[in-house]
Amino acid sequence: IKEIMAFVRSYVVPEGFPDSVTPSYVPYMTWRALKHFFGGAMGVFTTRTLLSSVGVSQSKVTPGAIAINWILKDGAGRVGKMLFARQGKKFDNDLKQLRFSSDLLLEIGAGIELATAAFPQFFLPMACVANVVKNVAAVTSTSTRTPIYKAYARGENIGDVTAKGESVGNIADLLGTGLSIFITKRNPSLVTSFALLSCGYLLSSYHEVRSVVLNTLNRARFTVAVDSFIKTGYVPSLKEGNSQETIFIHPWRHEPVSIGSRFGEAFQEPVSFVATRPLFEDERYMVTYNPTKDKVYALLKDHAKPDDILKAAFHAHVLLHFINVSHERKRMSSNRSDHYGNPHPRNMDFLAHIAESCKIVSSSYGTFRKKAKEQVTLLLFVIS
Incomplete structure (x- = not known):
């Protein structure tokens, strides 16, 4: 029994487990396996539907026409994958959000494939759209996979962690495929089966992404x-x-x-810039609020360093906090003011809030940076 367990472990867990990975590795892989199980099961239904729609079950359709339609479908997907790959720089920013979005896209693509059963005459355009969507999802999923595995690896074992993670996914996928083949022999309701499997897939995907613990600060964290x-x-x-x-x-x-x-986005008019500029003479950035767009902007000056960018982001959120608090306090009065045609509170004189935020940031940024550095590795997010 020990030899059997050792053999199984050699395929599903990294060498030295559990000391070779972080504590959150187990819940992540559990949800990942469950997601692939549902994914494998759904694949049987969508593939069967596509084959039926393209004409495999209809003797009047020639094998050559079937092959051409299938090749065009796959070709459209590859073109979509290639075009979307140029967005790769964004994959390093909101990694977990993009990972979950890719699974949502995958479900949308699978749903379109399933819909070809109702509209077989539109097989080619629908299958092409579905394949483009699924290939875009595949690019996103593949691009975010390595950084996630890297977060679980302790030491120089990223290759081992990746290999075992993919092995677990493949095993779960095969189990799901086998179960689905058994179920399809009983001719279940296509829509009901797909809906249940899809819910299981998305629920597993959400918990999979939620269980990921990254040691860097992106925009959301x-x-x-x-x-x-x-x-x-x-x-x-x-x-x-x-x-x-x-x-x-x-x-x-x-x-x-x-x-x-940019300057034009941040300042509603030049007079706002003139009034705000003196508050940031000693900084390599400026922070302001544009009431017409209801947004706080942080502008970076020449020679801004990484810490200046981090401080600008911190200052922007402090200013947003002051504006939101002021808005909450004046909500009731703003409703009365709006009734009489007076300006909305978001168009308030915000210079006082900027000045107040400067004082708070001056006294508290150092403390925040120290506490944050104790918890995570400070990583600058992509500047928008």
Whole structure:
């Protein structure tokens, strides 16, 4: 029995486990295996649907036509993958958010493939769209996989961790495929089966991404750290910061803070720049608020260093906090003011808030940076 267990372990866990990986490796791999199980099961249904739609089950369709349609479908997917690959620089920023988004895209692509059963006459365009979506998801998933595995590796064993992680995924995928083949023989409801498997896949994907603990600050985790520090004076631990990070971000979501902005975006009019500039004479950055766009902007001056960028981001969130607090206090009065046609409170004189934020940042940034560095490796996020 020991020999059998050792043989199995050699395929599913890194050498030296559990000391060779971080503690969060087990929950991550558990959810990852479950996700691949559901993914493998869904693959049987979508492949069967595609084959039926393309005409394999219809004797009137020639094998040559079937092959051409299938090749065009795959070709469209490869073109989509190639075009999306130029966005690779963004994969290093919101890694967990992109990873979950890729699984959502994969489900959308699978759903389109399933819909070809209802519209077989539109097989080629629908299959091409589905394959483009799924290949874009594949690029995102592949690009974010290595950094995640790297976060679990202790020492120089990233290759071993990656290999065993992929092995677990493949085993789970095969198990899911086998189960799905057995189920399809009973001719279950295609829509119901797909809906259940899809829910299981997305739920597993969410918990898989949620369990990832990265030791760097990206935009989302930086926001969590600053908000906690402003409100409580406490910088969350590595695990706490990751657990509080927002995983799903709507594409239309309004981002209240922009770092590395342009002058025209940040200042509504030149007089605002003239009034704000004296407050930042000793800094390599400027922070301001544009009420028309309801956004705080941080502008970087020439020769700004990494710590200046970090400080500018910290200052921007402090200013946003003051503006939000002021907005909450004046919400009731703003409703009455709006009724009588007076300006909305977001168009308030925000220079006082900028001046107040400068004082707070001057006295507290050093403390924040020290506490944050004790918890994580400070990594500058991509400037927007």
